[in-house]
Amino acid sequence: MDTPLLVLNLKTYPEATAGKTEPLVRIAKEVAEKHKKHVIVCPQAPELARLSKQFPPSPHFRIFAQHVDVVSQGAFTGSVAAETLLENGIPGSLLNHSEKKIGLENVRKTIEHARKVGLELIVCADSVEEAKQIAAFHPPCIAVEPPELIGKGVSVSTTKPEIVTHSVKEIKKISPRTVVLVGAGVSTAEDVAKSRELGAEGVLLASAYVKSRDPKKLLEEMLLQL
Ligand code: G3P
Numbered sequence: 001m002d003t004p005l006l007v008l009n010l011k012t013y014p015e016a017t018a019g020k021t022e023p024l025v026r027i028a029k030e031v032a033e034k035h036k037k038h039v040i041v042c043p044q045a046p047e048l049a050r051l052s053k054q055f056p057p058s059p060h061f062r063i064f065a066q067h068v069d070v071v072s073q074g075a076f077t078g079s080v081a082a083e084t085l086l087e088n089g090i091p092g093s094l095l096n097h098s099e100k101k102i103g104l105e106n107v108r109k110t111i112e113h114a115r116k117v118g119l120e121l122i123v124c125a126d127s128v129e130e131a132k133q134i135a136a137f138h139p140p141c142i143a144v145e146p147p148e149l150i151g152k153g154v155s156v157s158t159t160k161p162e163i164v165t166h167s168v169k170e171i172k173k174i175s176p177r178t179v180v181l182v183g184a185g186v187s188t189a190e191d192v193a194k195s196r197e198l199g200a201e202g203v204l205l206a207s208a209y210v211k212s213r214d215p216k217k218l219l220e221e222m223l224l225q226l
Helices: 018-035 045-054 082-087 104-117 128-135 161-174 189-197 215-225
Strands: 005-009 038-042 061-063 092-095 120-125 141-144 179-183 202-205
Touching: 005 179, 005 215, 018 038, 018 045, 018 061, 018 215, 038 092, 045 061, 082 092, 082 104, 092 104, 104 120, 104 128, 120 128, 128 141, 128 161, 141 161, 161 179, 189 202, 189 215
Parallel strands: 005 038, 005 202, 038 061, 092 120, 120 141, 141 179, 179 202
Antiparallel strands: none
16 A cells, blocks of 8 residues: 555545535546645445546556445345455455444455455554554554544544554554554644654545535645645
8 A cells, every 4th residue: 555645535425426526536636646645535336436437546546445345246235345346446445434344353354355356455443452453464554543533623633642653553563564544533734744743654534525615725735744
């Protein structure tokens, strides 16, 4: 996983649905390439195949899914298989987001399967404790997000800086090659700068970008601090 990295999770926000998704993805791609900083955007599942054709990967830009299921391809109605994402031009996914928890055993199985088929994963953890358990499975990337700060507009790096420093220290002790991101409430360029100062290799954010009146300006400012 290339660093430093900024990940934009579009969730199921109405501001990032159907016709409103394109401008947000286009801005992310253009700004990433202009500033030569790595950006990943995670739109909703029904939009992935269309968007991956419209905005193919480039040196600093990729589209990931928000979730992938533990199953492989087969008789698994309603599931999202890693292989199907790859066949539709989606090279990676978030996993175990605090709004889509799957349990530690499924996290382990999904990491193993993704490694086998070549799907990259950003695995979310809601605490340093969970991050340590996940680090034992050596995923390419872990994003630590305290759930109580998600969507609140107050950044983990300013309110709970110790979570950032502990996460980096503990994850790297167990899995030195795992990239460590932090998220929850990351809303400004200063939040990005602070997260980097505390040792994170990037950030994961959603509402500040999706709901911004000027997402291009916000992302430009954030990438300058990344
Ligand atoms: O996946 C990112 C997320 O959970 C953080 O949300 O809105 O606080 O940036 P937000």
